Amino acid sequence: MSVTYLEAIREAQAHLLREDERVYLYGQDIAGKFGGAFKATKGLAEKFPGRVLNTPISEDAMVGTAIGAAMEGMRPIVEMQFADFSSIALNQILNNAGTQFFRTNIPCPITVRLPSGGTKGSGPFHSQSMEAIYSHYPGLVVVTPATVEDAYTMLIDAVAIDDPVIYCEHKYLYYHLKADALPKDRLPIGKARIVRPGRDLSIVTYSAMVHEALAVAKEFSASGVEIEVVDLRSIKPLDTETVLASVARTGRLLCVGESFPWGGATAEVIARVATEGFHLLDAAPARINARDTPIPYHPNLWVDHRPNAKSIAAKARRILAE
Amino acid sequence: MLQTATRAGAKTSKKDPPHERYLEAFRWMLQTRIFEEKLTSLYRGGLITGGVYVGRGQEAVSTACGLFLQKGDVFGPLIRDQAGRAAAGEPLLNVTRTYLGSRQGSMRGRDGNIHRGWPETGQLAMISHLGSLISVVVGKLMAKRMKGEKNFIGLTTIGEGGMQTGATHEGMNIASVEKVPLVLVAVNNHFAYSTPNDRQFACAQLVDRAPGYGYEGHEVDGTKLADCLDEIGGAVERARAGGPPQLVVASLLRLAGHGEHDDASYVPAEIKKESWAQDCVPATEKLILEKGWLDAATLKQWRAEISAEVEKAVETAQREAAPVASEEDWCAISTRGMVDAPVLAGE
Incomplete structure (x- = not known):
């Protein structure tokens, strides 16, 4: 049995939905039988009714609602269909989520998944890596898992963090990278x-x-x-x-x-x-x-x-x- | 505090004000006017750093926005909502603490003036980017529903300028898609900073947008307190009862600059003659006296009480310590283990 990088992301979300009732998934085309543009949520809507929700094509409002829900005690995971489109949500991520704790002392535990990086033929608007922009602004944690094991544990750890986390997952690794099994150990976020x-x-x-x-x-x-x-x-x-x-x-x-x-x-x-x-x-x-x-x-x-x-x-x- | 509860359900006679919470609402309006005049004088005297943004002319609408909220509701006030914030439970002391930079205010000197929240009664701290608060309120309502809470609503405000942002469009739409009990009160005060309506939108009326978003739309003359209480109170009631999102568009004239740094000399004199351009505070007071709902002595006493409250809030905040950079916890996130250490140390 082997696990791909993409399957690790799906399994991490399944684990989170199973273990933490505060978690819900929010993104475009992620629900129903379709399960997302890259199938990172395939099968999860059926298993967790009402907690895997399709959204309108409204990146700003997707993140805005997640911020509100997080401040109300939930742990939303927002899926951007492509990292590139998170530019539409920059204001909510940088100015609202990123400033919330410093200004108000209220933590804002959202996780935003960014399918990042280039794949052949994807062009200028489906290939970007956005970690520099998000790291430049205060108030955000920015992670870039490179292995199947990290894809799994870092997503689980990201949701546990009481602050906004930008989770940059690489699209090229989705299918190319395989591990024998899901990891049992983890290296904490923040350690190279x-x-x-x-x-x-x-x-x-x-x-x-x-x-x-x-x-x-x-x-x-x-x-x-x-x-x-x-x-x-x-x-x-x-x-x-x-x-x-x-x-x-x-x-x-x-x-x-x-x-x-x-x-x-x-x-x-x-x-x-x-x-x-x-x-x-x-x-x-x-x-x-x-x-x-x-x-x-x-x-x-x-x-x-x-x-x-x-x-x-x-x-x-x-x-x-x- | 006014005893209005006894009026509820009572048969209205010609001697009664046109809304059961009319006099209570007027007191919030009056408090706001007196308080904001004090803030302006502090600003002009150089005692407030940054800016002062008042809701002069918008007190009736704003009061109605705050007055009908209950425990468990969400309020997303904006720049000109001092009256609503107060009616919804924010003490004057938190306002003076925020304007004067006391460490004891809800923003602790880290943010100022109207960029403040009051979590104790569900009031969110706005950011300056207009429209972005709408979806945040929607998210709070979604979470409340997920947690099994009942009987809550969310109310947030916007101006005719803020109505034109992408965030407002996305936020209004997603509220409908998520079927949350939202009331959006849009105040058309006819000047977005200095820009009049004809360079903000080209639809006949902003309320025409309501059906396009799946909202129920209502218009109100924002200078008439009774109408504001009826329309906004009604919208809150319908949202609470499970109705669709509600859009209330109030028309009035901003009777101040964008901020107190702005003399608003771009506002043409003729517009001030429009019926919706009247000042709601003296107009309401005149009506109250004419109809005999309160006597002049009572109003005089209210003024004295409010002035004393305002002075106390200012004096208290002025005595309190300002933030000190060397004692500040310069940390933008709550998770200590996730702090980027060299950046934290300011190296």
Whole structure:
């Protein structure tokens, strides 16, 4: 028996609906037999009547109602059909959910699921990664699970957190990633994970790019270069300690992110390492992101728009040569 | 406090006010007028930082919004709802604490003026982005239903400017889809900051939108207290009885600037002659005296009592400590383990 990343998300929601009567799911096309554009809620509406609710195409109001319900003691999980459409709900997420606790002392425990990242042919409006925007604003927790195990435990943990959580799930991993079974143990949100230990270069990354980085590390290992791969797991909070410890071991840092290059998670990691761990560096830190254009439709363009094992390897070689 | 309970159910005679809660409502209107004039003078004297936003001219509508709410109801007041907030249970002291930045107010100096809530009686803290409160009220009502609560309603307000945002459209629609007991009171005060109606909307009447959203729509002259009590009270009653969402559109003129920093010189003189542009507070008072529902001595006594309440609320808040940056808990989330540590330390 194996479990895909998508099934882990579905199973986590089933678990939450079973165990916590405050939980309900709210999103477009998620109910009935249809079960969501990606089937992340398939079968749940039948099993949990009245708690898996279809919504109008109203991202702002979807999140607005979730905020109200959360302040009233519920634990809503909002599914955005695509992360890209959460831009319509930015105001509710950033200005209403994100400011609520600081202003009023009333916690706002909503979880917003964002099907994120690029897949072939999806184009500019069905491929975005939004973690940088949400991390920039105060008051939100932003998680980016890269494994089946994390997809499961981090969604359960996200709902338990008394604050708004932006759960960025990667669409490319939905079917590509499989585990033998659902996990029994968990690493808490806020802790990064050393996915592969190394001594020559730290690649700090998250979400689908973890797997690109692992492919590069494996390739380099054959020629005796050991790359350490750090999976951040959550962008906010950012586990600076684990990153600094890794750079202390390797002396070299490459950050990889799938989102646009201006600012963002990779820039933040480099800023922290440069300011807090400058003495640990043997070479200038570097980063790779997507290109600074909208995400193109055609696969020939798309593969070149985002970082991939080839471009990461090329960058790694340059850093190692310094 | 007025004893109006004995009036309930009593046969109305010509000697009685036109609504059983008329005099109680007028007292909230009067309190709001006297209180907001005090806030304005504090602002002009440099004692309030930020801004002061008053509901001058909107006291009748706003009072009616707060007056019919019960324990368990949800209230989403907006910028010009001092009267409704007070009628729904927020003490004056919380207002002065918020305006004057006392740490003991519900916003603790972290937010100010009209951006305040009073959770004790279900009052949400608005954000400045118009229309975004509607869906939040809807969510609260959904949760109450999920938890098995009964007999609750939600009431929130909007202006004719706020009616034009996407959030208002989404919020109004989702209330109908979710079949929640919502009352939306839209106050057309004819100026969204400085912009008149003809650059805000092009439908004949805002109330025409009601059937499009599956709402029952009602119009009211916002300067006539009895009509406001009838229409808004009726809408609350219908929502509570399981009716569809209710839209009440009140027409009146904003008798102040957008805020007290604004002299509203863009309001043309001729509009002030319209019947719906009259000032509801003196108009109601005049009617009360003419009809003999209260005598001049009683009204004088009310004024004195209210002035004393206002002075006390101001003096108390002025004596209280302001927030201190070095003692502030600079933390935007409630879960300590999720705080991004270097950011928290301000490094």
